[in-house]
Amino acid sequence: MLSFSTILDRAPRVPQSRMVHSGITVWAVWSGQLDPAFGQMFQDYGGFLVAEDNFQSVWGFFGDEALNALARMQIWGRVNKLSMSLVVMPASILIGPKLELTVGATVDATRQKVAPAEEIQIWIHPNLKAMITATPGLSTIPAPAPSGLMKVAWELLDPAPGLSYDSGLGWYFITKPLGDPLDKNTSEGWRTIYGKLQKLLERMGIKYVAHEGFILYPLEGLRQFRTWCREILVMIASLRDNNEEEHKYWPSVMAAVPKKGFSFAKDLPRKINLNWDKLTPDFPHMSYRSAFLLGRDFKINDARYASRGNSVDDWCNVRLAAEGDAAETGTVPIDYPAQLVSGDRPICFYCGLTNHDPANCPSKGLGEWNPGLWGRLAQLDIADINEQFKALDAALAGDTGNLAAALLSASDTKALLFKAAFEVNYASQLRMMEAVWRSKGKDLPGGLSQLSPREGEFLWQALDNLRAGNVEETEKFVSQALTRYTRGYHPRAVQGFLAMESGDWAKSAYYWQEAVRLSYTPLQRACFLFLQARAMEVQGDFQKAIGLYKLAGKETPRWVEPEYRQGVCMVKMGFTDQGMSLFTGLMASDAAIFNKVLLDPELERGRIHVLAALWKPWNEAELAAAEALEGLEAMSGTLAIHFPPEDAYLKETTARIQALAKLGTIKNYVAYKDVVTEVRALREAIAAKLDSEIKNIQARRQAQFEELKSIQREAAWFPFPKLLKDFNRDFNFCAAKLNWMRTTTLNIPENFRKSQEALPLVDERIKTLRSRLVSLRIVRDSTFFTMLLGRNFMWMEIAGLAMALLLVPLFVYGLNQFGQGAMADMVERQKWQLQKGLVIVLSIMAMGLAAIKTAITFDSKKRKLFKLADEGKLPAPKKKKDTSKKPAKPAKAGKDTGKKAVPAATGKATLPPGKAAPAAAKPGAKKK
Structure with missing residues (x-):
């Protein structure tokens, strides 16, 4: 058993x-x-x-x-x-x-x-x-x-054997194209799909009736019902996906009702109690009972995305399961709160909800425009949004009026989402009117940030009473304002809202038309054209609404609201693809439009299509963000190689990278876009920083080279090169580092880091070389001064000796000529003593004169000698077998002008080719 x-x-x-x-x-x-x-x-x-x-x-x-x-x-x-x-x-x-x-x-x-x-x-x-x-x-x-x-x-x-016991299942299927049947565009757009539908009906042997834009046909049995639903969905999908025949596609709404309780008659569409203007296009609508009978080949969706059926006899729609499975990964996973879009009242002019009248709209209690709200919303993960939507749905199940006021004054995430639903339609609310009255600008949306204080008697009292719901007081102040401001648009604006709240749409349109005529800036005209379009939209005249929205957009081309509302009207009409094309264009310039579309309560009719269409940009943004984040960790590691841990720029950039990585964990379209944008900007900033640092390194290296070259030029004249062991070590260290930096590729992180670390070391060594160069310069200058002094003294001494040898005989000869023989004899006898004294006196004078001359000409001689060395015009030194064992000989006076000491920098390292100072001649070398 x-x-x-x-x-x-x-x-x-x-x-x-x-x-x-x-x-x-x-x-x-x-x-x-x-x-x-x-x-x-x-x-x-x-x-x-x-x-x-x-x-x-x-x-x-x-x-x-x-x-x-x-x-x-x-x-x-x-x-x-x-x-x-x-x-x-x-x-x-x-x-x-x-x-x-x-x-x-x-x-x-x-x-x-x-x-x-x-x-x-x-x-x-x-x-x-x-x-x-x-x-x-x-x-x-x-x-x-x-x-x-x-x-x-x-x-x-115990069944009777003579009966067939056929299934009693059967349905009447109804198809209706969207749009006005008498409209030329509708007839042309529907013609192709109607022809395909006729061929499908003939192929399956189904008879049909066309009446007042509806096509009615019976489906016998579950198999035919299942086959028809599959065939019609495949046909629509092929038309939508075929780019070559895209112009042939036209949306339609479909519904199937069981035969039991109905008869096949032309008035059947009116008997089934179904609002055809709110059905989602391109999906067959039926009861849950009928949808379950279709089996696992079909996926069931709620008739309205945010409102779920509670009985098997409630309406739903179906699509192919293969398409549905793709939609599981191809639909933005959002669970819109049913309570937010539930209600049986006409759509509210101010906010678009259907659970209250315009006179009691919670938006009247809101403050100024809050564009920062969308920035906060961009930081929410889609999972958090869904969780808060569930909490919001549960919270709104009670007294909606009191709860709405409490939620709008709260600051938690649930309240943020609730406020966003009201912020979507900000342009048609009274707080927008207040901003228009106070605006000093001429264009939108920039003019909303240029507000002046309230001015004008009776006007603000009328607007405040309208927001408070005091109709009588509002009318009283409007009458006084009309008397005071006969040519002002402000009273007409308030009169338009009063007429709208009372349901007199003709008067509201008249007053707002008058307000357009009396307006004197594009901002004001665009606002009142927008209000007229919104009135047409609420009344269901979407064609006129779209035309007025276009006029408002022409007044202020940078204002996106008119174009956005055109897309909403398209979706309400059932033309979701056309509406999504407008939304996609707006999202390209402002990513926050994505969340606006996601949360707009007035897109309920096409929400299934909208969420499916939003998945493509969502998926592309998610993949782009993931790709950007993949290189983020590598970027951080590369920077850690470029810069030392204590570097301020590294710390700042690392914090920025960590913030981007955290932002990348948020599953939100705007966050994805921000990640891509910020990573791109960060990459550009890092590349600019590295280029700047490389240029800085090259500039510092060049400056250090010039300084080292100057040190070499001066140290090369030191007469005792073997005493410069420490000096040469430091010099060679600097020359080696500078040569390496000149020849290496600084774009490689390791080389960049080594170069940065080497620069301060070279600076420190150059500083040491400079300090040592002071003593070397003293010895060098002293030696050169002594050599010049010796040369000048020798020439003067020789001239003095020559004078001494010539003056005494000449003096004796002169005395004899002038008859001073006795004096001449005496000088003749004492000439050696006289010459000896004269030599001493002349030597002292020669030394003094040589010192004076050397002191006067020392600087010019030194500069001239250095210049000749820089120009390479000094004679090359003669090669000797062993110069290290022989002491340097002093320069001979008169034959070694321009000679200098052996260069100090005689170590292994040299400065870059073509940059080093020329080798100096050794002492004793002769000019050729």
Whole structure:
């Protein structure tokens, strides 16, 4: 025997039922191989398989179609032997939140056990006898039930063999093209798809009737109904996806109603109590009961995206399951709160909701325009939005008026989403009117940020009373304002709102037209044209609304609201693709439009299409953000190589990268776009910083080279190069580093970092070299001064000796010539003593004069000598076998002008080629 509880354990679990329906459960138990026709027969009669195990299964039926199916099964089993027992019981069909189907059973029912009979037996629960009796040809016969069944009066089904027991399932299918049937665009757009629809109907042998824009045709049986729904959805999908025939596509709304209770007549569309203007285009609408019968090849959607059905007789729409599976990854995952768009009142002019009148709109209590709200919304993850939407939906289930005021004054995330729903339609609210009155600008939206204080008597009192809902006071102040400001647009604006709230649309349009005529800036004219368009939109005249929105957009081309509202009108008309093309263009310039479309309560009709269309930019933005974030970690690692840990720019950039990585974890379209933009900007900033740093490194290297070159030029004249061991070590270190920086590629992070680290080391060594160069310069200048002094002294000494040798004989000769013989003889006798004294005196004078001359000409001589060395005009030194063992000889006077000491920088490292100072001549070298 097989247990009923065993098969029920395999049934789907529904912890919380969304719908409960009284139906019929069939528990089948068999032995041997089951004929596939068994399951197909149940499916043709509207049965659905709940669970299946070895040799048993459980089926569910929504109504009495099960009895015809069982009668057919009984007759078929008499011809084809079936070792089977079927237990038929009333049961509750449970439908879960995700529209999963299962059956509920009592505790006694779950304890049942039964064995398959040798020939088919169908046991009928006594509670179903009334339904059996009401079905022609069906009856039951008493019989002893198997011991495992419940202790009730079970009876065996006994159908009359002469009847066919056909399924009573059948539907009337209705198709209606969108738009005015008398409009030329509608007729042209519908012509192609109507032709394809005719061919499909003829191919399937279905007769149809066309009347007042509706096409009606009956569908016989579940198989034809299932086939038709599949064929029509495939045809529409091919037209939508075929770019070459894109102009041939035209949207339409479709609905299917069961034949039971209706007749095939031309007035059928009016009898089914369905608002055709609010149906989602291109999806067949039907009851949940009919949708469940289509089987797993179709996916069920709620008729309105945010409002869920609670009964199997409520409306829904279907699409192909393959398309639906793609939509699971191809639809923005948002759960819009049903309470926000629920309500049976006309659409509110101010906010677009349907749960209050315009006079009681919560938007009247809002303050100024709050564009920063969309920035806060961009920081919310889609999962957080859905969670807060659920909380908002639960909160709005009570007194909507009081709760709305509380939510608008709160500051939590739930309140933020609620405020966003009102911020969508800010341009048609009274706070916008206040901003227009105070604006000093001439264009939108820039003029909204240029506000002056309130000015004007009676005007503000009228507006404040209108916001407070005091109609009588408002009218009184408007009358006074009309007397005071006969040519002002302000009173007409208030009169337009008063007429709108009273439902007099003709007067509101007249007053706002007068306000346009009396306005004197494009900002004001655009605002009142926008209000006229909004009035037409609320009344359902979308064509006129779109035309007025276009006029408002021409007045202020930078204002996106008119174009956005055109897209909303397109979606309301059912032309979702055209509306999405406008939204996509706006999103390209302002990513926040995406969230605005996502939260707009007035897009309910096309929300399924809208969310599917938004998925493509959402997915592209998500992939682009992921790609940008992939290189973010590598960017951080590269910067860590470029700069030391304590670097301020590295710390700042690392913090910025971490903030971007955190932003990248937020699943939000605007956040995705911000990540891509910020990463691109960061990359550009880093590239600019590195280029700047490389240029700075090259400039510092060049400056250091010039300084090192200057040091080399001066140190090269030091006369004792072997004493410069430490000096040469530091010099060679600097030269090696500068040569490496000149020849390496600084774009490589490691080389960049090494160059940055080397620069301060070179600066420090150059500073050391400069300090040492002071003492070297003293020795160098002292040596050069001594050499110049010696040379000058020698020349003067030689000249003095020559004078001394010549002056004494000349003096003696002169005395003799002038008759001073005695004096001449005396000088002749003492000439050596006289010459000796004269030599001493002349030597002293020569030394003094040489010192004076050397001091006067020292600087010019030194500069001239350095210049000749820089120009390379000094003679090359002669090569000697062992110059290191021989001391440098002092320069000889008169023959070594321009000679200098051996260069100090004689180590291994040299300055870059073509940049080093020329080698100096050694002492003792002669000019050629």
